Amino acid sequence: MIELTASDFRPGRGSLAVWRRNVRVWRKLIRVSIVLNFGEPVIYLLALGYGLQRFVGAMDGLPYMVFLASGLLVSAVMHTTAFEAMYSVYTRMEPQKTYQAILATPVRVADIVAGELLWCATKGVIASTAILIVAGCMGLISFPGALGVIPVAFLTGLAFAGFVMPLAPFARSYDYFSYFYTLVIVPMFMCSGVFYPVDSLPAAGQWAASLLPLYHAVELARPLATQAPLSAPLVHGLVLLLYAGAGYALSVRFYSRRLLQ
Amino acid sequence: MSEAVIEFAHVVKQYDGRRVVDGLSLRIEQGQCFGLLGPNGAGKTTAIRMLLGMTHPESGSIRVLGHAVPEQAHRARAGMGVVPQLDNLDPDFSVRENLGVYASFFGLPDNTLDHRVDWLLEFAELTHKQHARIGELSGGMQRRLTLARALVNDPGLIVLDEPTTGLDPQVRHVMWSRLRELQQSGKTLLLTTHYMEEAERLCDVLAIMDHGRIIAHGSPAELVRVHCERNVFEFPRLDAPQQAALDALPEVRLERSGTSWYAYTEQADPVHDWAAGHPQLRMLHRHHNLEDVFLRLTRRDLRD
Numbered sequence: 323m324i325e326l327t328a329s330d331f332r333p334g335r336g337s338l339a340v341w342r343r344n345v346r347v348w349r350k351l352i353r354v355s356i357v358l359n360f361g362e363p364v365i366y367l368l369a370l371g372y373g374l375q376r377f378v379g380a381m382d383g384l385p386y387m388v389f390l391a392s393g394l395l396v397s398a399v400m401h402t403t404a405f406e407a408m409y410s411v412y413t414r415m416e417p418q419k420t421y422q423a424i425l426a427t428p429v430r431v432a433d434i435v436a437g438e439l440l441w442c443a444t445k446g447v448i449a450s451t452a453i454l455i456v457a458g459c460m461g462l463i464s465f466p467g468a469l470g471v472i473p474v475a476f477l478t479g480l481a482f483a484g485f486v487m488p489l490a491p492f493a494r495s496y497d498y499f500s501y502f503y504t505l506v507i508v509p510m511f512m513c514s515g516v517f518y519p520v521d522s523l524p525a526a527g528q529w530a531a532s533l534l535p536l537y538h539a540v541e542l543a544r545p546l547a548t549q550a551p552l553s554a555p556l557v558h559g560l561v562l563l564l565y566a567g568a569g570y571a572l573s574v575r576f577y578s579r580r581l582l583q
Numbered sequence: 584m585s586e587a588v589i590e591f592a593h594v595v596k597q598y599d600g601r602r603v604v605d606g607l608s609l610r611i612e613q614g615q616c617f618g619l620l621g622p623n624g625a626g627k628t629t630a631i632r633m634l635l636g637m638t639h640p641e642s643g644s645i646r647v648l649g650h651a652v653p654e655q656a657h658r659a660r661a662g663m664g665v666v667p668q669l670d671n672l673d674p675d676f677s678v679r680e681n682l683g684v685y686a687s688f689f690g691l692p693d694n695t696l697d698h699r700v701d702w703l704l705e706f707a708e709l710t711h712k713q714h715a716r717i718g719e720l721s722g723g724m725q726r727r728l729t730l731a732r733a734l735v736n737d738p739g740l741i742v743l744d745e746p747t748t749g750l751d752p753q754v755r756h757v758m759w760s761r762l763r764e765l766q767q768s769g770k771t772l773l774l775t776t777h778y779m780e781e782a783e784r785l786c787d788v789l790a791i792m793d794h795g796r797i798i799a800h801g802s803p804a805e806l807v808r809v810h811c812e813r814n815v816f817e818f819p820r821l822d823a824p825q826q827a828a829l830d831a832l833p834e835v836r837l838e839r840s841g842t843s844w845y846a847y848t849e850q851a852d853p854v855h856d857w858a859a860g861h862p863q864l865r866m867l868h869r870h871h872n873l874e875d876v877f878l879r880l881t882r883r884d885l886r887d
Binding site: 340347350418419420423424428 | 598635636637638639657658660661663665667669671672673674675676680684685687688689690736
């Protein structure tokens, strides 16, 4: 059994090296990544937005396309980050043994976890920025106020990476993640206020949504993208920070156990 | 006495109540090429993982390059190069990028790196493959790249876990000559191996490990001299009366391995005299070697 001390949780410069490694891989595949980053929101906005706009009209005082676009700004962060923190992290841990190779250098488990969280948040910002551009071009959000979404996307990325990353050390294969995706991520996507306001859910549903990170991300992103006043931004920010922090601490523990037997 | 490069003192590691490393003590001095031999499951790889801080011992103490391990293992690793048993090169990068990215984990700045990477590619004879992806390399090339990668930080201590397992003889000889060059440049080497020839050619000091502890220790020549009689006779087949007759000869030790029989003795003449009376008997007479010592000390039963 690995016994961890406080210093084992303190990330160092190695985390930036881990982050940079991922940036370098991403840069090699930049064309594919960018096409996906732009393609997905365009499809959502065109298919769902145009399709529903005619029937729904306004939602919560906003044109439906605007309502949807301002929610997608952070739900895209969730999808990108969750995918990265499950499939990509597992790939680096297990089949590629990248972490084992890295652990033969001065880099420690805390650096790997911190570097991966940082990278997930970076990818989240890229995904969110793509939507800002697309929605901006379609005249759905107003600048410069909407630029405030970028730090929210970063925080949301950290929160989701923290939410998802502790899982991979328990996985025996990729199949394990399908459960989590279908049973947790997809319902959260549907019920956190991206497609309709959370207060149209029954009380239990509202309560459940408020425990999960996406709701809080939407509550921050939508007012910023639509120049509306923020309500309780500190609470929402703190919940996201809590997910990031708790996820980091759990990840250091779980990855240490898996990688340092 | 100056501080050793590696020092294990009474180190114990258990998995599920089984002692994989059982009171291991060893000392490796600056500039030595130290070979750790042992059958599968003897605890060699666990010992190496503990040395890197990748497995924590239950008790005992480990010091590497002046740092306490596992507490300060990352400091020790800054001065080490590691060639793991299984290649874990980064398939997301080319040959050249693998070296550059790995260097960044040591905090080496990019701008000083090109020169070093060029030299490493040359050392590994991979300059012509520098832009290839890892998947395009043969097993031997991957092994050479793994060795080059272990040298990016110009380590004083290089740890190699079965560096030539699964390689063809040509590649093995290339690896050996590279390792000898490293040793001559003053580096300390620790390697585990199953190949007695490799241990005999490269190592100044050997330790034979079994059941998690060291059962013999010394230079290859010493080990052979101390632990095995000078002459070895191999018999592919012996019937029962022949076995009895050989066993009865003075100072002959008869052992079976697989279907063959081995007679060990300091004096060859009595066995030759006896064999003269059995002209139909197939027999090979040779000098003792490290493999005889290894088999004698770790017994001949199969390990899995």
